[in-house]
Amino acid sequence: MNESRLRLTFSPDFNNVNLVRAALRGICDDVAGSTEDGGCYPLFCLAVVEALNNAVEHSGSPAISLDILVGQEELRCRLITTGPRFDSTAPATLPENSSVADAAEGGYGLVLMQEMSDGLEYEYCDGQNILTLVKRIYGKTRKG
Amino acid sequence: MQIKIEMDGAIVIMNLDGKLVAATAEEFKSTVTRLVERKFTKLLIDMKPLEFIDSSGLGALIAANKMLAGAGGRLVCSGLNEYVGKVFHITRADQKIVIAPSRLDGLGLLYTA
Numbered sequence: 001m002n003e004s005r006l007r008l009t010f011s012p013d014f015n016n017v018n019l020v021r022a023a024l025r026g027i028c029d030d031v032a033g034s035t036e037d038g039g040c041y042p043l044f045c046l047a048v049v050e051a052l053n054n055a056v057e058h059s060g061s062p063a064i065s066l067d068i069l070v071g072q073e074e075l076r077c078r079l080i081t082t083g084p085r086f087d088s089t090a091p092a093t094l095p096e097n098s099s100v101a102d103a104a105e106g107g108y109g110l111v112l113m114q115e116m117s118d119g120l121e122y123e124y125c126d127g128q129n130i131l132t133l134v135k136r137i138y139g140k141t142r143k144g
Numbered sequence: 145m146q147i148k149i150e151m152d153g154a155i156v157i158m159n160l161d162g163k164l165v166a167a168t169a170e171e172f173k174s175t176v177t178r179l180v181e182r183k184f185t186k187l188l189i190d191m192k193p194l195e196f197i198d199s200s201g202l203g204a205l206i207a208a209n210k211m212l213a214g215a216g217g218r219l220v221c222s223g224l225n226e227y228v229g230k231v232f233h234i235t236r237a238d239q240k241i242v243i244a245p246s247r248l249d250g251l252g253l254l255y256t257a
Contacts, residue, residue: 021165042196042227049198050198050199053199106203108235108237109199112231112234
C-alpha cells in the first residue's frame with residue numbers, strides 16, 4: 001500500500017491545535033490539487049480540529065498525537081490520547097432549537113466532526129484512545 | 145485573529161480577519177462585552193476576511209448575539225464565505241443569527257433596526 005505518514009505530537013493547548021490545523025490544511029491543499037474534484041478538504045480540516053479541540057478540553061491526556069496518513073484513496077487522521085475510554089463517535093445531535101435568548105453556545109463540535117468526515121472509527125487499546133477520521137479521495141490524477 | 149473596529153454612525157463594524165477558533169474566541173467575546181458595556185447596541189460583524197471558524201468560534205458568535213439581544217440591540221453577520229455559510233447551516237446557527245450577504249446589506253438592516 002502506497003501511503004505517506006506524518007505524526008505530530010503536542011501538548012494539549014488550543015494554540016497548538018491552530019498549528020496542527022495549518023499543517024493539515026497544507027497537506028489537504030496538496031492532496032486536493034492532485035484530484036479531479038478538489039474535494040471538501042476545508043470542511044474535513046474542521047472535523048479534525050473539532051476532534052482535537054475535544055481532546056484538549058476533555059481527554060485529560062498529557063500529550064496528543066495526530067497521525068496524518070495519505071493514501072491513494074483515503075486521507076486518514078488518527079488522533080491518539082491516553083487516559084480513560086473516550087469515544088466521541090456515538091451519533092451526536094444538535095442542541096434543541098430554542099429562542100435567541102436561550103440559544104446553546106456549545107454542543108456543536110461533535111455534530112460538525114461527524115458531518116464533515118466520510119467516516120469515523122474508534123478503538124481503545126492499551127490505555128490509548130484512537131479516533132480515526134477518514135476523508136475519501138476521489139479521482140487522484142498524479143502520484144504523491 | 146485581528147479584530148478591527150470601525151464606526152458608521154451608531155453602528156459598530158467589527159472586521160474579523162483570521163480564524164475565530166477556540167484560541168481566539170474569548171478575545172472576541174471580551175471585545176463584544178466591552179462594546180455592550182459602553183452602550184453600543186448595533187453591531188455588524190464583517191466576516192469577509194475570516195478564514196476559518198470552529199464550533200468554539202460559532203459559540204462565541206451565538207454568545208455575542210445573546211449579549212446584544214439582551215441589551216435591546218442587534219447583531220448582524222455579513223460576508224460569510226461558502227465554508228462559513230455551511231458551518232452556520234449545519235449547526236442551524238443561521239436560524240438564530242441574522243446574516244446579510246454583504247456589508248452594505250448588513251448596514252441597511254441595522255439602520256432600520
